[in-house]
Amino acid sequence: MALEGKHSFGSIGDTRVSFIEKKIEENRKEFLTRLLEHNGFEVLAEEEKRKNPEDPQLYTVGVTDITFNPVIGVFERKLKTFEGRKVTPAYWNQLTEETKPQYWQ
Template sequence: MPLQAKHIVEEINGTRCTIVEKGISKERSAFLKSLLEFNKFEVIIVEDKKEVEDAPTLYTLGVTDLVFNPVIAVYEFALKNPEGNYVSPDYWDQKRKDSIDQYWLTKEETLPGKSAWFYKIEEK
């Protein structure tokens, strides 16, 4: 589930939480939990109810900080990854393992010498 602008507050296990993502896999919930806990958020994960018996198990992930908004946190570079870099939208969506703070660049523009914004090659 990509970043969504809507700020949702629900109760999870008796605690009011900001919902970060719903309907996510166990791997995705583990990634977000480790990232958010690294940034000092208290994370609550609950298994979603299955509508069909053989459907995959999905999870809802929330944080107890009611003013936390993942869109604002990512685009304002308020979160850091364990390597100490800012979390970019592609890092959040697990499209890249590295964080590029110029999130508007295409993948080709992040190659050395392909953009005036990124990895500028010095001429001799």
């Protein structure tokens, strides 16, 4: 799903959440959960239903702060990495560990 402009929200279980990403694999879920919890958010994850038992398990991740929009959080540089640097779009998408302040090359 990655960063997209639309702020979507709904429910995971009985809790209202702001969706971060849907239909993601476990390693992506773990990365986002750790990053968002590091930034003070309560994170909820839910398993997607599989059509076939041999299909990979996918997840939906959300935060209980329904005002949080990940696009705004990243582009306004409100999120911090585990090392205290600011999260960039490339870092968020797990393309690089580099967090220079430029959005362009």
